[in-house]
Amino acid sequence: STGSGDSAGADDVVKIGVVGKGDPQWAAFETAAEKAGIDIELVDFSDYAQPNPATTEGELDLNQFQHIVYLADYNVSAGEDLTPIGSTAIYPLGLYSTKYQDVADIEKGETVAVPDDASNQARALLVLQSAGLIELESGGTIFSDLADIDEENSKVKVTALEASLTPTSLPDVAAAIINNDYVADAGLSFADAIAQDDPSDPNALPYVNIFATRADDADNETYLKLVEIFQTDADVQAGLLEASGDTAVPLEVSEADLRDSLAKVEADTADAKR
Amino acid sequence: MALVSLTDVTKSYPSPEKGGAPIVAVDSVSLEIEAGDVFGIIGYSGAGKSTLVRLINALEPTTSGTIEVGGRTITSMPERELRGIRLEIGMIFQQFNLFNSKTVRANIAYPLQVAGASKAEIATRVDELLDFVGLADKARAFPDQLSGGQKQRVGIARALATSPRLLLADEATSALDPETTQEVLQLLKRVNREFGVTIVIITHEMEVIQSIATKVAVMDGGRVIESGDVFDVFSSPQNPSSARFVSTVVKGVPSPAEVAVLRERHDGRIVTISFRDGGASQSAVFLDLANAGLEFELVYGGINDIQGRAFGHLTLAIRGADAAVDAALAQVGARAEVTEVA
Amino acid sequence: MALVSLTDVTKSYPSPEKGGAPIVAVDSVSLEIEAGDVFGIIGYSGAGKSTLVRLINALEPTTSGTIEVGGRTITSMPERELRGIRLEIGMIFQQFNLFNSKTVRANIAYPLQVAGASKAEIATRVDELLDFVGLADKARAFPDQLSGGQKQRVGIARALATSPRLLLADEATSALDPETTQEVLQLLKRVNREFGVTIVIITHEMEVIQSIATKVAVMDGGRVIESGDVFDVFSSPQNPSSARFVSTVVKGVPSPAEVAVLRERHDGRIVTISFRDGGASQSAVFLDLANAGLEFELVYGGINDIQGRAFGHLTLAIRGADAAVDAALAQVGARAEVTEVA
């Protein structure tokens, strides 16, 4: 059976934790890695909270499912030192509706859904704020949660849902922030987004998705090679775009920049947690 | 017309052994039970008695044959219709089958509720029955807090609660002491006489048959091997099995083992003299013996009374000259049946 | 020394009614059961008989008092030690308590397994017992496929399996037909005689006491109201309750109700003459009457035999001139006890 390795490095298989192994880039990535002579095993998680601890424990060698904000939260909370060794892409986060064509049409007092995981939630709230649907206390940060909404001055109510259930819940709400992963699959089109953030904004850098590993292994040749394959293999990139309905913005950010960004977010996170 | 009539009724169960022959619990039984009868059923353990009465209120389907109750064929009647018929039939179960979750009071009230009696009626009737079975102080106890006989009395009260037209009593007094048994039998007698309740009673206590039954059927191996008026069957059983059962209450001709015991303690000749109701005068017999100058002693047996008719088998040890005894016995033989046993 | 000895034993249960007085099932009973006894316990339903024997193998803790079995005090003995003692005690339960998940064979084998018998021993012994209780063909049946009496026989075989030194039989023949009862009693007699097994037998069938018990205790309301040799208790019971029980097997002086029935059918005077073993000669009595020119008839009663000793109460209807009858009765009265009942 798969997924039950003793510890990484005991054999030559590189274990990579992902969320959503069914996405097309992963099949392409497996093929590409094999071609390069690297044995990889993709371990699929349905729970975001799991891959980071498993990487810390050495049960995974790498993981690729999160952005810097999420990683920073983990590192600070758990006192760990996972580090990014390469970037993949930034996914825009959009607001979708089956009832309204325009954000302005959403009526006061209606409900809007956001994902229930912390980092996506903060980002989603920022999207709602910039769309004029809510006001966040003190302007909002990448750590805002539902409690930070200034309800008096907000036009809509916000409810958090399991990310995968936001599309199925559209009939119940005026609009929902839907993670990029689920948009196309839910039969929606990215063009339907009635509001979204801008991945090309330099301030969006903390939301770039990354490969992460233990600090000790940051220089591991094989890992870096795998990152390179991911970033350069045409099939992988095509898969990535396909999975995101062409909305992903692939980015190759240098390791140094990634670490800087992480350090900054970690510092902010530590402040926010205090 | 008979209240219950069975025609060629057979009930078999699948064998417990795989592929074994089915167990024929009741084997082509035909039987008529008239309204007003107190019909006793006796027989060896496992003879099929319980199975037979369970067929009468259709708790089990028959394998073949027809059963009519009150003129209606209940074999092949749908369960829904059977319910109406069962309202008129009370049943006392061999294993009591009390509702463990209900108090004694609630157990007895249950059939009344099923029959749709009013709360007030139920309360009165239950009190009456509790009193009768001597369990007024146990009204709020649960079955698992009762003794065996107390459980059985609850079962009896429960079966009688609705004053059914037909009462099926499966070993209804097996767990009762003699005195309570007598009380229950008196009650059954009364409901039979006063309300015309027909009673089918299975028992292995021949005294029960003797004291209340009018008819009796003897079962063996699923079949009815003998049936008729209790007096006839008890005073002169035709079948060896019947004779053996009857012998527990009606001391007839002593068995060889008993003769051996008697022999040890009495000398002289041992002779059984049988009397039937309205037959020979006993004093004439005793006089014959006394006049012949014989010394004699009653060593076994006695006089029985069934439904007000008396009969009996007296075994005497007779001492005297052989010739004199022979002569006297010849004389007695003309008056009553004489069996020389030793 | 007594095998079982109870000193001032009381057992009470909490009342089913909230705040009610506790139910005293066994009330300060003191009793000695000698090794080799067949000790009968009789009494009204609910008298505390079952509770009493359940105390003897400590299935229930006593409320107060001491019980010794084989010289060891079992009250307050820890459960672990009790196990050793129970290995020597067989018990037949009033409600059978068969293992429903086990076949008849496995039920009987169980105590042998507990006692650590070998497979081969078990097989032989079980076959023997199955044969004895007549259930060889039901060896593979489960309890719910058995008739009431068959279940009881399994219970008997199971209790006898390990040949215990003490057998507690709670209504062991209540579900058996007379013949099977006799067989079981013969077996109990045999194990008692041949192996010295002490038997405590609860029953409401006086014939059972009569045929196998040596001692008997009568219970009422949790107390032992009379106890002693069976012959003594049965031939001249001291307590009215005992007398009523005994009367079911020993026809003594007829009750007023019975007298009324006799009266209807017989004219003349009705008189009971009581004989005890080794007492008056019956023929002398009959001769007295015959010589007085009286016509008489035995109308009630008979001769009983307990442990090889005979006694009986014969009720006669005597016809003749009053004066002649009086004279004859005076004469008879010198030989045996005479009670004029009507």
Next chain:
Amino acid sequence: MDRLFELAPEFWVAAAETLYMVALTLLIGGFFGLLLGIVLYTTRPGSLLSNKPVFTIVNVVINFFRPIPFIIFIAAVQPFARYVIGTGIGNDALIFALSIASSFAISRIVEQNLLTVSPGVIEAARSMGAGPIRILRTVVLPEALGPLVLGYTFVLVALVDMTAVAGAIGGGGLGAFALTYGYRQFEPAITWAAVILIVVFVQLAQFFGNWLARKIMRR
């Protein structure tokens, strides 16, 4: 710890929500589960209303729904929830989904417990002319009540566990609270505070269930 203090109001709301969800689900799911369990029991071959086709169908339907992963099940019943209670998200939608899912599980527990009623007492009731419905109501259910109470206590504890997924469709409760503010944010103090309150609820429920069952069974 500070964070927990900060979240105290939410915490108590969550506690109330858990009670609300569990109570309502137990009521609704318990009721339908009882019905389904009774259908299973009564239609099984040889039982009161034995009916092979109905039994087989109900049996298969229950086995169809029980093993569906709960998150998939929720998504599948959302449209139905919208139709019936007007929304597919929130505590009420969860109660709706959970009531359905739990009624299938409860039906099995009910079936099992009813099966322990001895055939003898049912026969006794039949002999008195009682119909199947009456026998169920007045004999089978009361006789099985002790074990049934333990069965429902078992279910109640399972429901407390299951309501933790409430967060998935925007519901609340202690489970969602623990996941959202504790587990997902790597705050063990919060996780355990919520878990401990859940445990306290459950202990109370279990003690009550045990007590009730003991009272009913009198042992």
Next chain:
Amino acid sequence: MDRLFELAPEFWVAAAETLYMVALTLLIGGFFGLLLGIVLYTTRPGSLLSNKPVFTIVNVVINFFRPIPFIIFIAAVQPFARYVIGTGIGNDALIFALSIASSFAISRIVEQNLLTVSPGVIEAARSMGAGPIRILRTVVLPEALGPLVLGYTFVLVALVDMTAVAGAIGGGGLGAFALTYGYRQFEPAITWAAVILIVVFVQLAQFFGNWLARKIMRR
């Protein structure tokens, strides 16, 4: 549909994984659940080895663990799993966590079913000098076997459902397959293919369980 065809190999691997996880969990959790259930049964007041302190402690411990939201429970036992089986993720870690969690639930089912054994037969065994362990083994368990089989069948179906969370810690199986390739990708064909196979497994298990219980109980 095409996609399903494409994923066929993974599908069958997932099916095998589900069987493996369920079977092993049932074995391990079933065993420990049986033990715990027996402890609950035997130590309860008035029972074979009645022991109030042990009973209370076990009772409280079980109620402590049962209601913990499963995902939190998994996270909590991960360090323990790493220590015992060397890994905190994957199928084996799930089996580890699920075995523990299910043994608590199973213990309740076992307790309930053992309680239905009539006191009379236990008394009979005691009267023969049988000790508590022997009585348990040779009387209580066999007498309760029919309902126990139904109880374990119930648990088995619940386990199939629970293994669907395997995905949370990187495990596989049909549930995770349905979530990953079907539900999350909005491929209903794949979701339902997986669900249907799960249902088929469950139906087979239930039919077997029913058959076995009926054979044991003879009704």
